[in-house]
Amino acid sequence: KQEVTQIPAALSVPEGENLVLNCSFTDSAIYNLQWFRQDPGKGLTSLLLIQSSQREQTSGRLNASLDKSSGRSTLYIAASQPGDSATYLCAVVGGTSYGKLTFGQGTILTVHP
């Protein structure tokens, strides 16, 4: 059974810092990995999706990497802003589980001015 773990559980940084969120998964036979953002009272917003054949994806100040063989992904946020404060979730889709995501517990990020 796939298990996804995110470290740290919570992170508080001053504005402007670069930061890294970590995600690990136990079964390397994944189809893809997604990073989501969840804001209180709102649904999930997809930030980046990495296919199993890819090593990284970038969108603006966000960069996500994937090392499938070691079961790890990182989300790098450059020049953090207070608006980045949210819960960040990592989720994987198994190789034969189309559309079924297994989520990590999330990292609660607070960026203070």
Next chain:
Amino acid sequence: SAVISQKPSRDICQRGTSLTIQCQVDSQVTMMFWYRQQPGQSLTLIATANQGSEATYESGFVIDKFPISRPNLTFSTLTVSNMSPEDSSIYLCSVQGNIQYFGAGTRLSVL
């Protein structure tokens, strides 16, 4: 892209009653997914809903407790039956496109 609308956005219900959550997608999709997020926890898949067939439930979830309807390719409902306080959660509908899309969720509190 896909836009998902969920109703209601939140509700407070009494123990023993049932609540039906609606999910409407702005495009036709083969599969729709229902997730639960318990307080302080991450998301767990409840079931996959295909149009024209019975939903497929994940381990720990049963049809009698969470009946699902999928009458067409843009709509689905999830009912939380005979509710107890342990059912207090956020319930989210999701569809798979080029990425995974989620509705805003239904925040359910059971007293």
